[in-house]
Amino acid sequence: MDSLILSPENQSDIQKAGELLRNGELVVIPTETVYGLAANALDSNAVKKIYEAKGRPSDNPLIVHVSDFIEIEELVEFIPEKARVLAEKFWPGPLTMVMPKSSKIPDITSGGLDSVAIRIPKSRTARDIIKAAKRPLAAPSANISGKPSPTEFSHVFSDMNGRVSAIFSGKNCSVGLESTVISLCTDIPTVLRPGGISVEEIRLCIGEVLVDKSVDSHTDELESVSSPGMKYKHYSPKAKVVMSKLSFFDYVNLFENESQVAALCFEGEEKYIKGDAITFGKRYDSNLQAKELFNALHKIDELGYKKVYARAPQKNGMGLAVYNRLIRACGFNVIEPTVKIVGLTGQSGAGKTSVANELFNYGIPSVDCDKISRDPKTYEGDCLRELVKTFGNTIMKEDKLDRKELAKIAFSSKENTKKLNQITFPVIKKRVSDEIDRLKKSGVKILVLDAPTLFEAEADNYCTHILSVTANENLCLQRIIDRDKISVEEAKKRMSSQLDELYYVNCSDFVIDTSQNEFKAQGREFTRYINNN
Ligand code: TXA
Ligand code: MG
Numbered sequence: 208m209d210s211l212i213l214s215p216e217n218q219s220d221i222q223k224a225g226e227l228l229r230n231g232e233l234v235v236i237p238t239e240t241v242y243g244l245a246a247n248a249l250d251s252n253a254v255k256k257i258y259e260a261k262g263r264p265s266d267n268p269l270i271v272h273v274s275d276f277i278e279i280e281e282l283v284e285f286i287p288e289k290a291r292v293l294a295e296k297f298w299p300g301p302l303t304m305v306m307p308k309s310s311k312i313p314d315i316t317s318g319g320l321d322s323v324a325i326r327i328p329k330s331r332t333a334r335d336i337i338k339a340a341k342r343p344l345a346a347p348s349a350n351i352s353g354k355p356s357p358t359e360f361s362h363v364f365s366d367m368n369g370r371v372s373a374i375f376s377g378k379n380c381s382v383g384l385e386s387t388v389i390s391l392c393t394d395i396p397t398v399l400r401p402g403g404i405s406v407e408e409i410r411l412c413i414g415e416v417l418v419d420k421s422v423d424s425h426t427d428e429l430e431s432v433s434s435p436g437m438k439y440k441h442y443s444p445k446a447k448v449v450m451s452k453l454s455f456f457d458y459v460n461l462f463e464n465e466s467q468v469a470a471l472c473f474e475g476e477e478k479y480i481k482g483d484a485i486t487f488g489k490r491y492d493s494n495l496q497a498k499e500l501f502n503a504l505h506k507i508d509e510l511g512y513k514k515v516y517a518r519a520p521q522k523n524g525m526g527l528a529v530y531n532r533l534i535r536a537c538g539f540n541v542i543e544p545t546v547k548i549v550g551l552t553g554q555s556g557a558g559k560t561s562v563a564n565e566l567f568n569y570g571i572p573s574v575d576c577d578k579i580s581r582d583p584k585t586y587e588g589d590c591l592r593e594l595v596k597t598f599g600n601t602i603m604k605e606d607k608l609d610r611k612e613l614a615k616i617a618f619s620s621k622e623n624t625k626k627l628n629q630i631t632f633p634v635i636k637k638r639v640s641d642e643i644d645r646l647k648k649s650g651v652k653i654l655v656l657d658a659p660t661l662f663e664a665e666a667d668n669y670c671t672h673i674l675s676v677t678a679n680e681n682l683c684l685q686r687i688i689d690r691d692k693i694s695v696e697e698a699k700k701r702m703s704s705q706l707d708e709l710y711y712v713n714c715s716d717f718v719i720d721t722s723q724n725e726f727k728a729q730g731r732e733f734t735r736y737i738n739n740n
Contacts, residue, residue: 208369209368209369210235210367210368210369210370210371210372210373210374211223211372211373211374212373212374212375212376213234213373213374213375213376214375214376215237215332215375215376215377215378220375221332221335221336221339222339223373224236224336224339224340224373224375225336225338225339225340225341226339227372227373228245228246228247228253228336228339228340228342228344229247229340229341229342231246231247231250231252231253231256232246232253232256232371232372232373233245233246233253233256233257233260233370233371233372234246234336234371234372234373234374234375235349235363235367235371235373235374235375236332236333236336236344236346236375236377237330237332237333237375237377237378237380238272238328238329238330238333238346238380239300239301239328239329239330239333239380239381239382239403240301240328240380240382240383240384240385240386240402240403241348241349241356241357241358241380241383241384241385241501242348242349242356242357242358242360242362242363242375242377242380243272243328243333243344243346243347243348243349244257244260244261244346244347244348244349244367244371245272245336245344245345245346246344246345246346247340247342247343247344247345248269248271248272248312248313248316248342248343248344248345249311249312249313249316249342249343250313250342251313251314251315251316254269254313254315254316254345255315257269257345257346257347258315260367260370260371261347261349261350261351261352262351262352262353263347263352264352265315265318266318266319267318267347268316268317268318268319268320268323268324269316269317269318269324269345269346269347270303270324270325270326270345270346270347270386270388271312271316271323271324271325271326271343271344271345272325272326272327272328272333272337272343272344272345272346273325273326273327273337273343273344274327274334274335274337274338275327276294276298276327278343279306279325281309281311282308282309282311282312282323282325282343283306283307283308283309283323283325284306284307284308284309285306285307286306287306287391289391289396289413290304290306290391292412292413293389293409293412293413294327296412297404297408297409297412298326298327299327299328299329299334300327300328300329300386300403300404301326301328301329301382301385301386301387301402301403301404302326302386302387302389302402302403302404302409303324303325303326303386303387303388303389303402304324304325304326304389304390304391305322305323305324305325305388305389305390305391305392305399306322306323306325306391306392307321307322307323307392308320308321308322308323309323316345322390322392324388325343326386330377332375332377336375348385349363349366349367350362350363350366351366353441353442353443354366354442354443354444355442355443355444355501355504355505355536356384356385356442356501357501357505358379358380358383358384358498358501358502359379359380359502359505360374360376360377362501362502362505381498382402382403382497382498383497383498383499383500383501383502384402384403384497384498384500384501384528384529384532385400385402385403385528386400386402386403386404387400387401387402387403387404387405387406387409387528388400388402389409389416393417395415395416395417396409396413396415396416396417397416397417397418397419398416398417398418398419398422399419399421399422400422400528400531401418401422401527401528401531402528403497403525403528405524405525405527405528406418406527407523407524418527422527422531423522423527423530423531423534425539441532441535441536442501442504442532442533442535442536443504443535443536443538444504444505444507444508444512444515444536445507445508446469446507446508446512446513446514446515447513447514447515447540448471448504448507448514448515448516448517448533448536448537448538448540449514449515449516449517449537449540449541449542450516450517450518450519450533450534450537450540450541450542451516451517451518451519451541451542452519452541452542452543452544452671453542453544453671454544454548454668454669454670454671455476455479455518455667455668456668456669457544458472458516458518459479459480459481461516461542462480462481462482462516463481466482467513467514468482468514468515468516469482469483469484469485469507469510469512469514469515469516470482470483470484470485470515470516470517470518471484471485471486471487471503471507471515471516471517471518472484472485472486472487472517472518473486473487473488473489473490473496473518474486474488474489474490475489475490476490476518483510483512485503485506485507485510485515486499486503487499487500487502487503487529488500490518491521491713491714493520493521493523493524493525493526493528493529494524494525496520496525496526496529497525497528497529500529500532500533501532504536516542517533517536517537519533519541520533521673521714521715521716522716522740523713523715523716524713544671545652546646546647546651546652546653546654547652547653547654547671547672547737548643548653548654548655548656548669548670548671548672549566549571549653549654549655549656549670549671549672549673549674549737550656550658550661550666550667550669550670550672550673550674551563551566551573551655551656551657551658551661551674551675551676552658552659552660552661552662552673552674552675552676552711553659553675553676553677553708553711554677554678554683554702554705554706554708554711555659555683555687555701555702555705556678556682556683556684556685556686556687556690556698556702557675557676557677557678557683557721558676558678558686558719558721558726559657559659559676560657561721561726562674562676562719562721562726562730563575563655563657565726565727565730566655566730566733566734568730569730569731569734571651571653571654571655571734571737572646572651572654572655573654573655573656573657574639574642574643574646574654574655574656574657575657576635576639576656576657576658576659576660576664576666577657577658577659579635579638579639579642580631580635581610583607583608583610585631585634585635585638586608586631586634590630590631590634591608593630594608594613594627594630594631597626597627597630598613598616598617598623598626598627599616601616602616613627614691615697618697618700618701618704619700619704620700620704621703621704624704628660628663628664632660632663632664635664636664636666639656639658639666639669640669643656643669653737653738655674656669656670661673662706662710662714663706667714672716672717672737672740673714673715673716673717674715674716674717674718674719674733675711675712675714675715675717675718675719676718676719676720676721677708677711677712677718677719677720677721677722678720678721678722679722680702682721682722683702684698684699684702687701687702716736716740717733717736717737719733
């Protein structure tokens with residue numbers, strides 16, 4: 208029999224859902240993360256129906272949803288202090304907290320564990336339904352177990368119609384992937400599943416937080432895991448999806464040699480790919496990736512692709528959650544690069560050279576784009592003629608390019624900087640890529656591409672990783688003045704023609720702050736990171 212379709216706009220539908228839930232029925236509800244398959248969390252028979260409808264292993268516990276903090280008191284043995292702090296900051300919202308459970312929670316709801324996972328959703332409709340039910344609601348994502356979670360009505364309808372009493376036809380879910388699950392049962396809180404609230408945000412709020420190893424690595428099915436949900440193959444479309452950790456340029460080449468493969472890539476990249484492509488957000492915007500990933504995985508099924516190569520998301524901020532879902536959709540099938548290329552970038556004066564030297568001490572050589580761009584040979588011929596045409600004869604001194612004069616004019620405004628880049632980037636890039644090839648052939652496994660304008664020159668497309676170097680503004684200014692012997696005014700102008708520090712940080716896999724004394728230790732830490740990732 209078809210499920211009843213309810214509207215979140217309609218108060219009597221909300222009440223109807225409440226009544227069904229009180230009577231032990233299943234109702235699919237919208238939340239800000241993904242659609243939830245809800246039942247009365249305190250009714251073992253009702254909860255049993257959830258496992259049946261989803262085809263879910265019964266040792267995988269459910270999240271209990273409440274509409275107000277006061278309701279959790281009777282569900283847990285006690286409320287850890289850090290849970291109160293987190294609740295104050297992130298509830299209602301996409302954060303689930305695991306706490307020691309009270310005897311009110313049936314074993315079937317907690318998958319036999321002595322803890323319970325609780326969340327207050329931000330979605331108004333979800334909270335209204337909980338209130339109407341007058342019961343806490345157990346609700347996993349409303350997909351058939353193993354398939355991608357539903358973020359649109361059409362997804363839930365195709366998975367759940369006929370398996371539940373009612374389905375709400377809500378709007379698309381605004382976060383797009385599930386809540387972050389954090390356990391407060393351990394001495395140091397531990398993130399079991401990354402999600403709608405980033406680990407960084409949680410650390411800012413409560414300090415030290417651990418991240419369970421199952422989050423980004425493969426866990427043996429037999430090994431005991433803290434969050435049972437993390438051990439199952441999950442979020443999988445029917446197609447074989449393989450994650451590429453190659454640079455974008457090498458990723459594009461995968462499609463040259465193979466037909467019948469679709470791409471799951473970032474917005475704007477599809478035009479470089481031979482064959483079909485589906486996108487999931489922008490390369491450096493993990494919130495957008497989170498919002499679009501499940502929809503993209505559903506599309507792969509709809510379009511009937513057999514094999515897909517997916518771009519690897521970065522693991523910072525919300526990116527960790529996107530990575531966590533996608534690596535499972537790929538069943539941990541990954542194409543690793545044979546040589547890791549680390550884009551080293553940051554504002555002028557941030558200390559890139561010191562970091563490059565530090566990494567060199569650990570055996571990681573670099574291609575110095577600045578050096579290539581300072582070498583007069585790079586500009587000989589057409590390029591030099593174009594520079595004179597654009598910036599005037601004053602940039603020439605005794606038949607040679609006067610780099611200082613060129614810099615003065617070109618870095619005086621964002622517009623001029625852009626013109627300079629347009630003319631010089633192609634020739635610089637050619638020499639850079641020759642240099643990369645030379646190092647690759649020499650047998651190195653990791654190399655640094657030291658490029659102040661990595662993003663502007665789109666040289667990030669050569670890279671498998673991005674490392675940004677930062678320093679506080681005054682330190683950057685002082686370093687530029689000392690190094691290039693220019694005035695404070697000129698140094699300030701140069702700084703303002705660059706990308707913001709925050710931009711670099713957001714786009715990076717790793718950040719080293721050279722205003723900190725321990726920046727050498729960070730270099731060591733980065734070397735460890737790059738060896739393992
Ligand atoms: O955003 C969400 O969290 C969505 C919406 C509907 O609220 N729900 C959701 O539920 O994603 P589900 O069942 O698909 O995922 C629950 C996750 C699983 O990984 C499960 O193992 C973990 O939470 N979990 C639940 N109770 C736990 C407990 N007591 N200890 C450790 N992990 C627990
Ligand atoms: Mg799920």
